[in-house]
């Protein structure tokens with residue numbers, strides 16, 4: 001009875017406020033949760049293999065020691081799948097962020113990346129942006145992932161300079177702007193952990209580099225691994 005009541009409420013809600021697929025904007029069917037079935041089948045998956053030597057971590061190796069790294073979606077600006085990240089980042093799609101985290105964790109479970117990780121650390125927003133947006137999409141991704149991998153999440157990173165105009169900068173300016181943007185505060189009894197840094201999208205690697213540097217400054221024995229939902233191709 002309770003189940004029927006819940007279904008009826010959900011159908012009514014869907015009738016009054018139709019849920020739309022963030023990719024194709026078609027109305028979602030009651031059995032489709034956050035992305036329509038057709039779009040979820042067409043998601044441009046990326047397979048960064050092996051996890052200890054691939055294009056993503058090679059970009060980082062020049063700057064920082066990274067043990068493993070991977071991502072699940074190939075990201076192109078012109079692609080309609082771009083809307084997933086736009087909705088997660090700017091349009092308050094908090095449930096979508098959580099579900100994408102859960103989905104992504106399932107997608108990469110077979111890579112064994114989680115087997116060697118002790119904690120997940122989300123890339124943070126500045127305090128100003130956090131107040132404005134009200135949520136950190138990277139933390140939501142971690143929350144979704146944790147449902148699958150059961151790993152603890154630690155907010156050890158803080159963003160000390162603003163990411164305000166970051167999207168309008170070229171690669172060089174972005175790196176310069178980001179390089180000292182973070183600091184980490186890792187308790188001594190947590191030193192030496194294998195950390196999985198989690199972010200929504202990997203573009204130049206500047207954010208991951210800056211976060212890893214901040215972590216290693218706080219704990220030089222930490223071992224860095226990286227995961228992003230999307231990887232810019």
Ligand SMILES: [Zn+2]
Nearest residue numbers: 021024036039
């Ligand atoms: Zn769709």
